[in-house]
Amino acid sequence: MMLRAACNTLGRQSTKQAVFPYFRPFPTAVFQAHNAYYSSAPHPLDPLTATEISSASSAVKKYLVKKEQKDPSSIRFVAVSLCEPEKKDLLSLLKEEVFDPTKVTRRAEIVTLVDGIASELVVNLRGEDDDGADDDDVVSYVSLPPGTQPLYSPDDCDLAEEIAKSSPEVQKAVLERYGIEDVEKELVCDPWSVHLADDEDELLTFDGQTGKPRRLIQTFLYQRMLNLGTLEDNHYAHPIDIVPVVDLNTKKVVRIDGMERQPPKIPDLHVNYHKNLLSMNSYLERDWRKDQLKELNIIQPHGPSFSVEGNRVTWQGWTFHVGFNYREGLVLNNLFYKGRNVLHRASLVEMSVPYADPHRPYQRKCAFDVGDYGLGYCANSLELGCDCLGNIYYFDAVLADSKGEPVEKKKVVCMHEEDNGLLWKHVEYRNGHNESRRGRELVISFIATVVNYEYLFYWKLKQDGTIDFEIKLSGELSTNLMSEDELTNGEPTHGTIVCPGVNAQIHQHMFCARLDVAVDGHKNTVSEIDIVSQPDVTHYGNAFGVTEKILKTEKEAIRTYDATKARSWKIFNAEGKTNPVNGKATAYKLMPFTKGSAGPTVLTAPTSAVSLKGKFATANLWVTPHNRMERYPAGEYTPQGDGSVGLPHWTENNRSIEGQDVVLWHSFGVTHTPRVEDFPVMPYESTGFMLKPDGFFAGNPAIDLPPKANEASKLASSEEKSCCG
Secondary structure (H helix, E strand, O other): OOOOOOOOOOOOOOOOOOOOOOOOOOOOOOOOOOHHHHHHOOOOOOOOOHHHHHHHHHHHHHHHHHOOOOOHHHEEEEEEEEEOOOHHHHHHHHOOOOOOHHHOOOEEEEEEEEOOEEEEEEEEOOOOOOOOOOHHHEEEEEEOOOOOOOOOOHHHHHHHHHHHHHOHHHHHHHHHHHOOOOHHHHEEEEEEEOOOOOHHHHHOOEOOOOOOEOOEEEEEEEEOOOOOOOOOOOHHHOEOOOEEEEEOOOOEEEEEEOOOOOOOOOOOOOOOOOOOOHHHOOOOOOOOOOOOOOOOOOOOOOOOOOEEEOOEEEEOOEEEEEEEEOOOEEEEEEEEEOOEEEEEEEEEEEEEEEEOOOOOOHHHOEEEHHHHHOOOOOEOOOOEOOOEOOOOEEEEEEEEOOOOOEEEEEEEEEEEEEEEEEEEEEEEOOOOEEEEEEEEEEEEEEEEEEOOEEEEEEEEEEOOOOEEEEEEEEEOOOEEOOOHHHHHHOOOOOEEEEEOOEEEEOEEEEEEEEEEEOOOOOOEEEEEEEEEEOOOOOOOOOOEEEEEEEEOEOOOOOEOOOHHHOOEEEEEEOOOOEOOOOOOEOEEEEEEEEEOOOOOOOOOOOOOHHHHHOHHHHOOEEEEEOOOOOOOOOOOOOOOOOOOOOHHHHHOOOOEOOOEOEEEEEEEEEEEOOOHHHOOOOOOEEEEEEEEEOOOOOOOOOOOOOOOOOOOOOOOOOOOOOOOO
């Protein structure tokens, strides 16, 4: 599909024939503007307000009814979000001494489903005081090819469970096979996107009689056995072996997998973590531990050290803007350190989660959690003193529901400071003099619950110019009953028994971060750095050193991490800015797997549907020249997708990336062989990376931290004065 800039509003006019640009919401700000502008008018990249969402939705409804003759009751909204102008226009605008709001027309981009067909629309937004939305505000409308499936909204997931529970076929099956009479209280239906693993799965995507596309969700079933009037019982301890597949378009169950199997006994041991049910556990702890911890309070008597204006944050030399959208969740834009540009935009843009069990129907158990469900839609409202500890600042978000109505999500992003241990230290051993400085970091985080899993995302800015990104994985394992051959052999072939009779399958979580880098400017070059042995340099055999390779084209830049060479990737300025000490180009380096253990790339076969659709996960690094239409590595629409779009398609052109405005796509992840200790709720696993200055400064940028001892610290047994103050 041809892509054009329908969202570009700076000095150019769009027409209603313009194709909707595949450039999802960047609701963040590049903010070299005056603070006064923030309070007087919306920034071009500020998220949509509730009023703007309502206005845009109203205009779309009027347009679809009047111009496209659609039934208003059939219009279902997938997303309503900000439509961003082009990067070059934004940078040009923000160079001006005075922000002029009249140069910017705010627009919204909308994805809808009508009678099973997805459409994209762009709408001109009126001012906050003007709610007279009209169909003429729609400046672009594109009906997507039949079968194109946008992500599943929270309302879609609720609808899938409702369809399964209300199905007479499902009700009959669970009654006859398992004795479940009250499906509303006892039956749980986890909604998963349908990964198309073979031709039989492909045939499901269209109705064989009508030829109409199906919008499919498979529902993994479980039974609740305790406190049936609540949602407290851990249903993952009681998996059911049949899997209904529902069509959201017709609101019907299209098939039920597993019915040919003799009904097994559902595991009935109670394995709970809920505070109200701990005492009813069958074999795990039933009482709270006796040696209760004493309080550990994070107290800042004078308040936090950061300042916030709108969504702009300033802290310890860092300035940046916090954004949030329905798909990526938290987005950081325009990160500067001590007045120098480091990153234009950073976010997590995709995640492939393949499960390794080849037994049917689990061959299609795979989710692309960002593209299938949207991390922003799945974001938690965070709890003070539990999810976030200390002196907390929260950012709220406004998203849209399936009716196009605004929904406020409170406290979705948490920001606070944390002690980070010693940042640097040295003792002059000759006289015992100590110089040490404790480091502090600014943590910006959010948490997404995607069905059974919790993903905890932490961006951490440090006082030495380092950017740290950590993902913690917690929540519950997606469990199942063993297949018939596994029962015969007495153990699962591709999983772990985590509770008597309950299997948890081996799987991977392959993440992809999109890093729109701007190291001292927007023209950068990327090189690969290895540390290798140099046996031929000297007969002493002690030599090893650095090798550096410039990555000149996209295909050269498809790279894999090598721990045996301490591999990293350097991003250096290509605009002539050099380090005053060594004369080399100023740079940052991307250091993989600085959290958790280094893991493999995706382990599915190269010809598998998982590897084709999630090809971004077959390498740890991809580099592309910036293109506003290239946003998501597995494509704009991942549900029921075939892998024909995204990074593999873009990089086929093998464009030059040397000295360009480049984007780094960093793939990394966790390969999870479940442990018994991961059940009923999982202690977190961790993964992540670091962006670290490498020749960006003339020396340690944190040398200016003043010596200061924490006067509140004391010995547990006696008093002693600090030596570092």
